[in-house]
Amino acid sequence: MGYLELSKQELEKEYGNLAKRFEEIKGMGLNLNMARGKPSKEQLDFSLPMLDTINSKSDFIGEDKMDCRNYGLLNGITECRKLFADILGVDAENVIVGGSSSLNMMFDTISCFMTAPAVEGCKPWYEVKNRKFLCPVPGYDRHFGITQYYGFELIPIPMDDNGPDMDMVERLVSEDDSIKGIWCVPKYSNPAGITYSDEVVKRFAALKPAAKDFRIMWDNAYCIHEISDTPDVLLNIMDECKKTGNEDLPILFCSTSKITFPGAGVAAMAASENNLKVLREKYNYEIISYDKLNMLRHVRFFKDYDGVLKHMEKHKSVLKPKFEIVLDTLDKELAPADIASWKKPHGGYFVSVDVFEGTAKRTVALCKEAGVVLTGAGATYPLGIDPKDSNIRIAPTFPPNHELEVAMDVFCICARLAACEKNLNKESSFENLVCQLDFGRILYAVYDIRMYFLINSILFLLNISVSIDIFLKKFYNNSVTVCDWMFVTELF
Numbered sequence: 211m212g213y214l215e216l217s218k219q220e221l222e223k224e225y226g227n228l229a230k231r232f233e234e235i236k237g238m239g240l241n242l243n244m245a246r247g248k249p250s251k252e253q254l255d256f257s258l259p260m261l262d263t264i265n266s267k268s269d270f271i272g273e274d275k276m277d278c279r280n281y282g283l284l285n286g287i288t289e290c291r292k293l294f295a296d297i298l299g300v301d302a303e304n305v306i307v308g309g310s311s312s313l314n315m316m317f318d319t320i321s322c323f324m325t326a327p328a329v330e331g332c333k334p335w336y337e338v339k340n341r342k343f344l345c346p347v348p349g350y351d352r353h354f355g356i357t358q359y360y361g362f363e364l365i366p367i368p369m370d371d372n373g374p375d376m377d378m379v380e381r382l383v384s385e386d387d388s389i390k391g392i393w394c395v396p397k398y399s400n401p402a403g404i405t406y407s408d409e410v411v412k413r414f415a416a417l418k419p420a421a422k423d424f425r426i427m428w429d430n431a432y433c434i435h436e437i438s439d440t441p442d443v444l445l446n447i448m449d450e451c452k453k454t455g456n457e458d459l460p461i462l463f464c465s466t467s468k469i470t471f472p473g474a475g476v477a478a479m480a481a482s483e484n485n486l487k488v489l490r491e492k493y494n495y496e497i498i499s500y501d502k503l504n505m506l507r508h509v510r511f512f513k514d515y516d517g518v519l520k521h522m523e524k525h526k527s528v529l530k531p532k533f534e535i536v537l538d539t540l541d542k543e544l545a546p547a548d549i550a551s552w553k554k555p556h557g558g559y560f561v562s563v564d565v566f567e568g569t570a571k572r573t574v575a576l577c578k579e580a581g582v583v584l585t586g587a588g589a590t591y592p593l594g595i596d597p598k599d600s601n602i603r604i605a606p607t608f609p610p611n612h613e614l615e616v617a618m619d620v621f622c623i624c625a626r627l628a629a630c631e632k633n634l635n636k637e638s639s640f641e642n643l644v645c646q647l648d649f650g651r652i653l654y655a656v657y658d659i660r661m662y663f664l665i666n667s668i669l670f671l672l673n674i675s676v677s678i679d680i681f682l683k684k685f686y687n688n689s690v691t692v693c694d695w696m697f698v699t700e701l702f
Contacts, residue, residue, distance in 0.1 A: 212548030213566075213629055225630040232580065232627055235620055240581030242617040247400070247559035248608040249468055249525075250532075256524045257470040260511035264503060272509075278502035284493055286478070290505040294478035296515035297433060298462050299446045304480045306489070309500050312465035312477040316427060317356050319461060319479070322492040323390070324360055328423035328485070329458070335360070335390055335423075344382065344392035346374040348562055348590030348601045350400040353393040353429065364592035367392070369399070373406035376413045387420035391427055397444040398432040401590055401603035402562040403555020405442035415450035417459065425485075426460040433464055434522050437530045438556035448480070457482040466508060468559065469521065476508050532606045535614050536561050543622035549629040561604040562590070569628035570599045576624035582617045 213221060264270070270278045273288040285291065286307025295302040308315050322328075324335045335341055343357040347366045354364055365382065367374045373396070383389050394414075396406045406414075414426060428447055447460050458481075466475035481489070512518045537554055540563065544550045549566040565573050570587035577584050585603040588594035604621070606614055630636070 221634055225634060228627040231623055235580045242613050243583045244605050244617050245583045245585050247605045250608055252528045253525055260507055263510040264507050272506055278506045281499045287502050287505045289509045293509055298464060298480050300448050300480040305478055307478045307505055310473055310475050312463040313352055315477050315479050316463055320356055320360060322489055326488055328488060332423040338388055340388050342389045345592045348401055350395060351589045354592045366592055373410035376410055383417055383419040383424055390421055391425040393427050395429050397430055398555055398558025401560035402553045403558045405444055408445045411445040411447050412450055415454045415456055428460045428462045430462055430464050432558040436526055436557045437533050442556050458484050461485055476505055532614055536604055536606045536618055539618040547626055559607055563602050563604055564600045565602060565625045566629035566632060567598045567600045569632050570602050572628040573625045577621055580620050582620045
């Protein structure tokens, strides 16, 4: 029977049992982490043979007949461009292979358009007042952080099982030329695991933005990260954009960060020649040569696209049981209480859970108190503002399975306990006061960001979650100075 159907007496009894169990868990001294989507040791071990593909006696000459140890080939070595072209479903001529981080390439792309017109006749984005960026939610916090850093107003776009609300996207971009782009994780989205439907992809390709320099940041990070025997199929946006004459709209990204080694993988992007011309000009000043030895190492390890897919089957063998643990536990522990909902993805790295409205922060805080670290509540929304305080991203990939089982049990107990508290109004008076007070508004009145972050840091150490949304949005227009961030980091 769901919690909302229980009598007050029955709910009090449930709360008592959960509180007792919670205290027992605290006494176990757990130290478990499900905060970020990191590959497990098992997954990393699959790529160890790659380190043997090149040694001091190796031939370092690639298809381009150049010595990969030396400068040159800003676009990346040909054989690696071909490999990523197959992964992304584009022509190799439209691919640039870079360093280890696709996020770095995304940051560079936004940075480039901030200072150089993406389209001749348009202003660089830094000259556009009240510039805006669309952010499908729940989404990837690091995407939002990039455009927040550059002072964009971030506009949340709701997601459903087909992808972003395209009625809203079409209306906004057609009416407002200060909207310069949208973030997309089109296959197995972070965190919900949604794959955009064919209709959504076609509507993206057919957009008629008021801004000629509007760009779709198509981060296809999980394009080959399957965990199901019936994987999702994503329509090729580049092909669709060619049909509509909108080839300049999308810029695609991916990397091997979660395929080989995070921080030692290879990243790539694909775009129209018009976009690449603008981006290459920036790269000509930024870097002389990326790590071609690493590109060569990857190509010699995988050999071709089929080799990549065979490698990912090994990852699937590790990840599938982990997702089964998460989903089975949710079905067993939360479904009967009817206080949460979640997606069952066919791939990717996360499970998105919507706990009882108004309890996400409390659930995360309880988990931390019990020794389980989760991604912060609200992280999947711009500026950390989850209007319902319900979404929590679970990252099951890193912990060993036996730890994951324990962590999920703790998560479910904490989610249930928080729901009981909410329904019985059992939050402590101090925490109620903290949650109700908007410290952003208070400190906005005195214009003191350092005092604001100091107070929030103290509250953080007390295991109390406080939103910073209003302060950042109203006082700093979605951004803070480098000096201010340096102060914040000093606190930790």
